[in-house]
Amino acid sequence: MNTDNVDRTRGRVVVIGGGIAGLAAAHRLAGAGRNVIVLEASGRVGGKLHAGEIAGAPVDLGAESMLARRPEGVELARAVGLGDRVQPPATATASVWTRDVLRPMPKGHVMGVPGDPGALAGLLSDEGLRAVVRDRALPPAELGDDVAIGAYVAERMGREIVDRLVEPLLGGVYAGDSYRISMKAAVPKLFEAARRHPTLTDAVRAVQAAAAQAPAGPVFAGIAGGVGLLPRAVAEAVAAAGGEIRTDTRVQGLTRRPDGWEVRTERDVLHADAVVLATPAWSASELLAAESPAAAAELATIEYASMVLVTLAFRRADVTSLPAGSGFLVPPVDGRTIKASTFSSHKWRWVDEGADDLFVLRASIGRYGEEEHLGWDDADLAAVSLRDLGDAVGLTAKPVATEVTRWIGGLPQYPVGHPARVARIRDAVAKLPGLRVCGAAYDGVGIPAVIADGRRAADEILATPTLARSTESDE
Structure with missing residues (x-):
């Protein structure tokens, strides 16, 4: 580490984690005029929101929809210029x-x-x-x-x-x-x-x-081009407001100082008046081990499930016999490998924008305690998905393209006692001035719930007297 490169900028909030929770927090903080830096360990922002393509057709390679009757997701999309792209599913009719x-x-x-x-x-x-x-x-x-x-x-x-x-x-x-x-x-x-x-x-x-009694409207919504466009747009809005987004930047240490926080990365040391920790529970546990052993111990007990998404593109002329509807779920008790399939071309109108001669669907594999599939070859994952799809809907066509996406530790588990555990974590973290945690590990894994948690963390940081004083002194 270059110890000469120590940044001592005042009035700063460092957000560790560039998933949608961290980005929502950064958006709130930047909108309030704070000096924000987002540090993301991977090469892109968004976490489990990841827009991509297959055979020229736009697709989500992670989460694909959000609860529309909870407002936070749609609100954020509108705030960053994606409001006209928010769309309900073309069909919500599913099967078992x-x-x-x-x-x-x-x-x-x-x-x-x-x-x-x-x-x-x-x-x-x-x-x-x-x-x-x-x-x-x-x-x-x-x-x-x-x-x-x-x-x-x-x-x-x-x-x-x-x-x-x-x-x-x-x-x-x-x-x-x-x-x-x-x-x-x-x-x-x-x-x-x-x-x-x-x-x-x-x-x-x-x-x-x-x-x-709730206002009428669709239960779920997506974004034309993919929900994965949302984090990119939020990151751009944060940057436009004067914030900074650093990818490929892994945080190695977090230390409380009398005048704020020291955030150590692989390349430098950042000084911050406040920190929002928006990482998975295991990472948050490691970073808080020295400053809050109680919170770190609780965070270390949160388990995660891993899963695989197999996205398949077919020539539309080869799959005309597929049933209508958005797809189907599979009870684990039936002993099948896939746990669900989404007929993306039926569900989202925008999927056909890139290639209207294609039909895109995806299958999901894996649940808590079943991780052997993670080591399978992509070809084997595609083959077992096609086998189950053939048994379920009579699909015999060969795909023209396949995309396999592994989400290792993708979904936190909420066992009995989880709300009490979260309360203990937050009580312990609250004893550290200028620090808050947020993300899918706490109050919900859905996109609106995670955005709400990021906003909550930002609002609590904004109410921190130390940060308010630092900002006033800078002005």
């Missing part, structure tokens, strides 16, 4: 591939937990349907401070509804195991409703009734 049959996704559920058992006909066996109905006759359950959603739903409605619907839906969000996932963290509205109502069915209906 279970017991070797593609079945329509039932309506009237909250993350797979049904409010109308009648909507499950065809998806569940007669025995499974009877188990769901039994919820009405059971006495109220004590949820305590938290409970695993799969275990609780199985207790009230039987394992079959969990294995055939709750598990694939939650797996699509967390790549996790519903029998471990915290109901309080993953489905907080249902958790609170279940504490107030005598049956789980009543709780689901209460959540649905509240949702019906």
